[in-house]
Amino acid sequence: MQTTDRPITEVAAGILIDESGRYLLGQRPEGKPYAGYWEVPGGKIEKGESVFQALKRELHEELGIDIESSEELTVLEHDYPHAYVRLHVSVIRNWNGIPKGCEGQALSWEILGSEKPSVEPLLPAAWPMLERLKALLT
Numbered sequence: 001m002q003t004t005d006r007p008i009t010e011v012a013a014g015i016l017i018d019e020s021g022r023y024l025l026g027q028r029p030e031g032k033p034y035a036g037y038w039e040v041p042g043g044k045i046e047k048g049e050s051v052f053q054a055l056k057r058e059l060h061e062e063l064g065i066d067i068e069s070s071e072e073l074t075v076l077e078h079d080y081p082h083a084y085v086r087l088h089v090s091v092i093r094n095w096n097g098i099p100k101g102c103e104g105q106a107l108s109w110e111i112l113g114s115e116k117p118s119v120e121p122l123l124p125a126a127w128p129m130l131e132r133l134k135a136l137l138t
C-alpha cells in the first residue's frame, strides 16, 4: 500500500461479467474529471456505506441494473492530480436488468481474454484492475 498525506477518496468499482464471458466498460460523461476516458462502472463510496451498498447504488444509477452479489477482486490506490483514490474492485456475475447508459454514457462489452480493450483511452487506474482480472481467470 502507498502512503499519502492527501485525503483518500474511497471508490467502489464493479466488473460485470456476462454469461458469454465478456466484461463491461463505460465512458466517463462530460463534466467529470477524465471525461471521455473508459472505466469500470462505479463511483465514490458515501459516508456510512459498505462497498457492496455503494456498488449497488452506483450501478443502479449508472446502468439501471440491480446487483445481487459481488466477489471482492482487489483493492488498489492511484494518485491523480484531482484526487488520491482507493479503488475497491469487485466482480459481479448476477444482476437483474439490461445495462444501459443511464447518464448518457457509451458502454462497451469487451472480450475477457483479449490483449487490450477495443476502446481507448482507459483511466490509468483501470489497467491494473484488468491485469488482476486476467490473473484470476488464467
Ligand SMILES: Nc1nc2c([nH]c(=O)n2[C@H]2C[C@H](O)[C@@H](COP(=O)(O)OP(=O)(O)OP(=O)(O)O)O2)c(=O)[nH]1
Binding pocket: 011, 012, 013, 032, 033, 038, 039, 040, 041, 042, 043, 044, 045, 078, 083, 085, 087, 123, 124, 125, 126
Ligand atoms: N468508477 C471508476 N472510477 C475509477 C476507475 N479508475 C479510477 O481511477 N477511478 C477514479 C476516477 C474518480 O476519481 C473516482 C470515481 O469517482 P467518480 O467521479 O466516477 O464518482 P461519482 O460517480 O461518485 O462522481 P460524482 O458523484 O462525484 O460526480 O475513481 C474505474 O475504473 N472506475
